[in-house]
């Protein structure tokens with residue numbers, strides 16, 4: 001089965017011939033971008049000028065030192081690849097509000113005719129940067145990569161799209177949702193549609209419920225200010241977790257045209273009923289209000305659980321649950337698809353069959369099954385068959401895959417404008433923080449108030465490592 005994901009699109013432009021990243025001295029660059037660039041160089045996938053832009057009063061030497069420190073902390077320095085990175089690296093220091101910054105960027109771009117601009121900066125700065133990229137000529141025949149969160153709600157996402165489209169064509173816009181770049185997430189498509197044993201049962205006749213848990217054992221890690229503006233629903237639900245719902249719930253993509261998967265995803269987002277507060281429970285871990293950058297009266301959620309209903313032929317009556325939180329007991333993202341019980345309940349007390357799909361930090365697949373309990377009685381006993389466990393030691397990181405794809409002009413693993421807006425429409429009604437954020441202890445599974453959401457399906461499925 002040849003699905004769209006993976007095949008390279010013939011883009012209307014040649015591969016990008018310069019890589020520009022705004023926010024070069026920021027957190028994202030430090031944690032993700034430098035390690036990704038080194039890795040791309042090591043694999044021979046990046047050999048163009050790399051231009052960092054920031055307003056930090058840095059020199060190029062200081063940026064190089066920061067790149068090295070970033071690599072030491074995040075994955076290690078590969079001396080040969082780092083030497084090359086140093087050679088390719090350039091730096092523009094300047095205010096994003098000033099035209100002169102972009103004129104300098106234009107000079108640094110030299111002969112590059114198809115640059116790619118990566119906006120690893122707060123969304124509030126997008127309009128001014130986009131405007132100057134256009135005005136200075138830096139956007140000519142260029143591509144742009146924008147980081148999430150894409151807007152704060154549907155209306156702001158729409159107006160952001162309009163701003164971007166004043167300078168860039170939609171085919172040159174790459175909205176990063178790094179979950180789409182994860183191998184384990186892409187695997188959902190192949191696993192669902194390429195296996196005959198699953199395909200006939202993946203619907204309301206056999207599936208009882210679907211749960212998606214994104215648990216993180218750490219807190220906001222110094223990003224208190226960012227979190228105050230964002231909260232868990234904007235940070236990971238509207239994007240990462242709704243994309244997972246989309247891939248689990250979508251119809252089979254036609255295999256013959258490029259946009260097939262993205263078309264199916266947007267249909268799912270439009271079929272999810274906009275959330276009502278009765279189906280959402282928000283939580284906040286104890287101590288969040290003492291974090292730097294956080295208001296002492298903050299009602300922002302660091303945890304959210306919700307029950308989604310999908311108005312489609314396939315999923316009518318099957319609840320989808322999302323649960324995401326910081327300071328939970330483990331760091332793990334997984335999906336549990338619970339199947340309906342067979343009729344002979346006496347033979348198999350306890351849980352019915354389920355499929356556990358671990359997405360982070362490893363791919364693992366397990367099947368909850370009933371076997372006969374040894375002994376004279378003909379009764380079943382619940383067991384979990386571990387089917388697969390991947391350590392992903394040398395697999396490309398999500399960022400590496402996505403930056404490489406964007407440079408080649410392949411949009412398949414990026415969020416499309418209509419999908420972003422449709423996903424906002426799902427969460428828009430519950431973004432106003434009018435419901436309480438219930439407090440929960442660090443290291444617990446979140447506020448007990450969330451349990452009522454899953455009462456009729458036997459509670460939340462606890463994420464599990466390989467048996």
Ligand code: BG6
Nearest residue numbers: 148178179216235236240333360
């Ligand atoms: C980011 C969020 O998009 O995803 C973070 O801003 C979150 O809050 C992170 O921790 C999780 O990504 P991953 O790939 O580590 O699961």
